[in-house]
Amino acid sequence: MSGKECFEILDKVFSPKNKENLDDIKGYTIKYGNIVNDREIIDEVLVSYFKAPKSYTTEDMCEINSHGGNIVMKKILELCLKNGATLAEPGEFTKRAFLNGRIDLTQAESVIDVINAKSDKEAKTAINQLEGALSKKISEIKKEIMDVMINIEVAIDYPEYDVEDATNQQILEMLNSVEEKLVKLSKSFDEGKILKEGIKTAIIGKPNAGKSSLLNAVLKEERAIVTEYEGTTRDTIEEFITIEGVPLKLIDTAGIRDAKDEVEKIGIKKSREIANTADLVIAIFDSSKELDREDIEILELIKNKKSIIILNKCDLEGKIDEKNIKLNESSEYIIKISALKNIGIDLLYEKISELFNLNQINIDNDVLITNIRQKDFINKAIENVKKAKETIGNKMTTDIVAIFVKDILEDLGSITGEFVTEDIINEIFSKFCLGK
Numbered sequence: 001m002s003g004k005e006c007f008e009i010l011d012k013v014f015s016p017k018n019k020e021n022l023d024d025i026k027g028y029t030i031k032y033g034n035i036v037n038d039r040e041i042i043d044e045v046l047v048s049y050f051k052a053p054k055s056y057t058t059e060d061m062c063e064i065n066s067h068g069g070n071i072v073m074k075k076i077l078e079l080c081l082k083n084g085a086t087l088a089e090p091g092e093f094t095k096r097a098f099l100n101g102r103i104d105l106t107q108a109e110s111v112i113d114v115i116n117a118k119s120d121k122e123a124k125t126a127i128n129q130l131e132g133a134l135s136k137k138i139s140e141i142k143k144e145i146m147d148v149m150i151n152i153e154v155a156i157d158y159p160e161y162d163v164e165d166a167t168n169q170q171i172l173e174m175l176n177s178v179e180e181k182l183v184k185l186s187k188s189f190d191e192g193k194i195l196k197e198g199i200k201t202a203i204i205g206k207p208n209a210g211k212s213s214l215l216n217a218v219l220k221e222e223r224a225i226v227t228e229y230e231g232t233t234r235d236t237i238e239e240f241i242t243i244e245g246v247p248l249k250l251i252d253t254a255g256i257r258d259a260k261d262e263v264e265k266i267g268i269k270k271s272r273e274i275a276n277t278a279d280l281v282i283a284i285f286d287s288s289k290e291l292d293r294e295d296i297e298i299l300e301l302i303k304n305k306k307s308i309i310i311l312n313k314c315d316l317e318g319k320i321d322e323k324n325i326k327l328n329e330s331s332e333y334i335i336k337i338s339a340l341k342n343i344g345i346d347l348l349y350e351k352i353s354e355l356f357n358l359n360q361i362n363i364d365n366d367v368l369i370t371n372i373r374q375k376d377f378i379n380k381a382i383e384n385v386k387k388a389k390e391t392i393g394n395k396m397t398t399d400i401v402a403i404f405v406k407d408i409l410e411d412l413g414s415i416t417g418e419f420v421t422e423d424i425i426n427e428i429f430s431k432f433c434l435g436k
């Protein structure tokens with residue numbers, strides 16, 4: 001519970017072993033006792049006390065730790081509600097921390113990212129952001145913009161000094177530096193996206209090429225994370241493996257597994273659909289057979305995609321040459337493996353890592369943008385930097401430059417949450433789960 005009355009409500013439901021005056025209980029204290037309804041003991045619990053402003057929300061807070069289990073937890077919750085508490089909205093605790101100024105919006109957003117992280121790197125990036133790495137970067141850029149503003153004010157206030165040309169040159173240089181930093185941040189979104197959503201990977205190939213054998217080999221080797229979204233069918237099961245800490249999201253694995261008879265097996269048309277939605281296509285061929293028309297069609301459809309060609313069944317006598325022109329025209333990554341005998345799977349990982357520069361995604365030093373909202377505002381800021389530069393180039397008066405520079409400040413403020421509407425705040429926190 002969080003808020004002014006939380007200790008009052010707690011007092012009605014919690015009977016501590018050693019009763020103390022609330023004023024004598026220090027923050028960061030845990031007390032032992034029972035949750036009671038009239039005289040009935042609901043559970044034996046530990047209660048943590050946090051006193052304002054030293055709490056997650058900066059308000060008075062307490063946390064009841066019961067033995068757990070649905071019935072007991074529900075009873076305790078109901079008891080608190082009966083005694084005056086109200087149920088928290090999704091993300092309400094974090095929202096309060098934001099509204100009370102303890103964290104900014106980028107930090108609040110990173111809380112969901114920490115919770116939903118699917119890989120080590122993603123979790124690390126989120127923690128980085130929670131610690132304020134992005135906020136720090138933004139405020140550095142904001143400081144530079146403030147310096148630009150000061151130069152502009154001088155030019156506006158003292159026109160008689162006729163320093164405009166020199167000042168403009170200086171402003172231009174400062175804007176260039178800001179633009180460079182913003183562009184770098186905006187670009188980092190692609191890396192952030194890879195960390196967050198994983199590389200959407202499709203495995204395609206003719207029936208019997210070895211798709212499901214490859215899938216099994218890969219899933220066996222890695223500790224696969226299988227997520228199943230509530231209320232959906234098997235079709236939407238997503239399987240993740242991680243390579244260099246980056247999640248690979250395998251598309252349509254259910255389709256590959258379920259296709260038992262020839263008719264059901266994934267055809268060219270379906271392969272094209274799958275390949276189109278993927279970031280990476282792994283095209284698998286049975287190397288013990290010559291390439292046929294259908295194989296050529298598959299090679300055609302991966303031509304302009306990030307792809308890896310697998311010559312499978314390398315344990316058998318080969319009928320396809322690695323140097324085959326048709327293969328080399330379609331992808332520069334061609335590897336020989338045996339899915340059945342588990343040969344060459346590590347080669348596949350190496351190539352994927354190479355293709356996406358996974359070992360270069362360095363989350364320790366660099367700040368990554370991981371959500372589209374932040375990226376949109378960075379891009380808006382870049383647009384306004386460009387406009388400000390154009391205005392100077394066109395020899396317009398300095399007060400017009402000032403308008404764009406102020407816009408840049410506002411764009412950056414929207415990222416950290418100084419200038420955001422209530423709707424946006426509500427939308428951000430609606431993505432949280434209850435109790436966070």
Ligand code: GDP
Pocket residue numbers: 205206207208209210211212213214256265312313314315316337338339340341
């Ligand atoms: P899919 O239709 O593309 O999913 O192909 P499967 O994975 O079901 O494989 C088709 C057949 O090829 C099965 O009998 C597999 O055991 C066999 N197979 C798959 N990979 C290999 C391999 O590397 N070597 C050999 N010798 N057989 C393989």
